[in-house]
Amino acid sequence: MTLAPPAPATAAEEPPQSLRITYDDGLTDRTATVRVWRGDGTGGRLVDYAVPLQEGMVVLDAIHWIQANRAPDLACRWNCKAGKCGSCSAEVNGRPRLLCKTRVEDAGGPDGQVVVQPMQSFPIVRDLVTDVSWNYEVNATIPPFTPAAGDAAPFVIPEADLVRVEEYRRCIECFLCQDVCHVLREHRATDRFVGPRFLVRIASLELHPKDTRDRLPLLRAEAGIGYCNITKCCTEVCPEHIKITDNAIIPLKERVADREFDPIRALWRRLRPLPMAAWAAVAPQGPAEEDPAEKGAPPELPPG
Amino acid sequence: MTVEVDTEVLVIGAGGAGMRAAIAAAEAGCQVVVASKSLLGKAHTVMAEGGIAAALGNVDPEDSWEVHFGDTMRGGAMVNNWRMVELFCQEVIDRVIELEQWGGVFSRTGGGLISQRAFGAHSWRRLAHIGDRTGLELIRTCQDRLVHTQGIRVLMEATLTRLLTDGDRVAGACGYRRASGEPVLIRAASVVMATGGWGRMYRITSNSWEGTGDGAAMAFLAGAELKDMEFVQFHPTGMIWPPGARGILVTEAVRGEGGILRNREGERFMVRYDPVKKELSSRDVVARSIFKEVQAGRGSPHGGAFLDITHRGPSAIRRALPSMVDQFSSLAGVDITKEPMEVAPTIHYTMGGINVVAETGATTVPGLFAAGEVAAGLHGANRLGGNSLGDILVFGRRAGEAAAVDAHTLRRPPAPSRLQAEAEWRMVFEPLERECGESPFALHRELQEAMQSGAAIARTEASLRETLATIEALRERAGRMAVPGGPAYNPGMSTARDVHFMLIVSEAIVRGGIERRESRGSQWRLDYPERDPELGTLNFVARQRDGQMAVLPVAIPPMPAPLQELAAGETRVAATALADAADLRAQRHRGAPAGGRRP
Structure with a gap:
């Protein structure tokens, strides 16, 4: 040290005890039985843990208590513990939930038990952790935000034009909607359907007032929007309260239907490539036959 | 099976700073690998709620980068790296507009521009925001940009725990994949450290589990300096x-x-x-x-x-x-x-961190750069709200570009020490081999109690010394940690490694706190309750010396006169939305035209 410490301002140092704040841990005299699925890709079972209940305890607190006191190797993905990152997704008593926002006391079934299992739509890594990498692969296939080349910065956009987009952008990518969606969960249609999360993502781009890309062909083909039969399960589990079905999927379905299935538009599409001179010859023939592939419902899902 | 990866630039951490650095390095023509402990888009950046401070002047046209400079210097109690503050206040404006060009969505003014809100110790309404989830917007925007930038490979849930060197130069890093527990070895021409801050060594913190100080500790062990560590917000x-x-x-x-x-x-x-x-x-x-x-x-x-x-x-x-x-x-x-x-x-944020060059984020170790919360300097002794999201964009970009230039100047492929990697893997997996020993969760808890009691909001020489003694005792016990189970996604195993990182960073916080015998910014010493003007010209820097940590004073270079003038002013109070509404009501009451608040 080249610096001489200046004299203390107060003669007597305060004892460190005065700095200590005692915290009320809100421990109750009750315990909860938390049944946690333990295992890996080859199989597993539910293991019971008796957890002392704290006031307002959430399921993630219970998992942490188990890790610190009973099973240090209990695998559980989590980050912020504040409902903002969407990492601690799992199923509590069969319902897709964020563990950090689910209170133990609210979660308990009639017998007071809390059953915690991993998401069922994704491959198991270990215990409560699933392999959600498929979602990131899907995201990479969606064409990014593309403003017009001449659209100068900074943008001028009225607030009203962004209200819908703001709702979609609230998504924290917890993938609970992907977990609950029966097209992914029961039919395992990951090769044909991108799931609610990425329909919301596409909606956030399609409805952005400055975006110029056309993603309707993608929606109809690779994204498989036709597979959604609007059961609204995704909306029910969304922790951000995004009205996924009503505000994202249905508007997109309407756009696809308007473009692809409207007979007058279908005719226009057929005529448009023709040179003006051909108009007279083609126009009197009446509405063109629709391509069978453009008609009707999307292909049936395989059973199971 | 060891996973081995070769790249030109390795970015450790995938929060805002890491992603912005990766984008910049890739746009400069480098192959980039981004390694993240978590899934992409889950970083602590999402916890930033309020907004990005940038003197756009959309709401208060009187605002300028110069006023922002003065606010930031005064907020940081004048021990900031003034050159970083200058670059930051000038460039953050472009970074916000760039974010919007990338598809980021912000709340708007009546005229359709990015809206700005008032925040603590900012002279004007300055924070570009979207509701109260601006960090999420930033990270999602960068994430989508990154995914569609050529030349970037992301390794999710890959925990890197040691920087590897080739002579005196950083040449890569090693660690393990969380899902499988497989060892990972990455060879890289240059490395950008963007691992964020550390709050997990305290009991009451807003930090996620990731805030364990790995990046700062790894850099320190590789020879880098840690600066201003006593300043914890x-x-x-x-x-x-x-x-x-x-x-x-x-x-x-x-x-x-x-x-x-x-x-x-x-x-x-x-x-x-x-x-x-x-x-x-x-x-x-x-x-x-x-x-x-x-x-x-x-x-x-x-x-x-x-x-x-x-x-x-x-x-x-x-x-x-x-x-x-x-x-x-x-x-x-x-x-x-x-x-x-x-x-x-x-406990929310750490102003201290790796000592870097303002323009490039270069550390004292060749080949190693740092940006974002893990780097020190911008915020001085106290960070203003809204200055962290801008920090990660401005300096993430600069560090990424500098790392790309540095990687291109390297004449031979990096050859990191295999011995260092093997020693590290022994350290990571060792607790799994012990039948019984100390619980990493219990040691972590004891460290949290000690730091919260002795090195938190109010400090004394005695409380800091007592905490230092506890850290020494815990370090000795940390050599005997035991964890059941295997290496695959084992939180006990990762916590055991984190305890070592947290002990290093805690020691630096406490030693810095002892040396700074004054109250300044976030450092509040009950035994030295006033600012000491002499200490206001110094930063304290932790370095390795003979295997020990030494904390030494380093003089802050004198600020050029024009900047001194900017820093000398007084921070005014920005109008809050509430005040606006009250003003408007009063004006209506008086029959004045609505909306014309300012003369």
């Missing part, structure tokens, strides 16, 4: 009840939107501590004021203060603070549109 408003929610952040935007702090007696106590700025005083001042109220017996039932926003009315609150409404109703059963929140200070 207490966010004045964290949740305090129920116990499980303790520490979770309550955004400063609540106060920016007009929230009022009251004590048990209903008194608006900030009027006593800072009669001008009141609730919108800087974070260190507000946090200390709450602490003092509690110490004086005027705290709320669970040892904090009441934060009241109910006067704004339910619809305005739901629009401006939707995630706060949700957070309090789901976690605490409190309807913030009808009743006040109970809040207390929580």
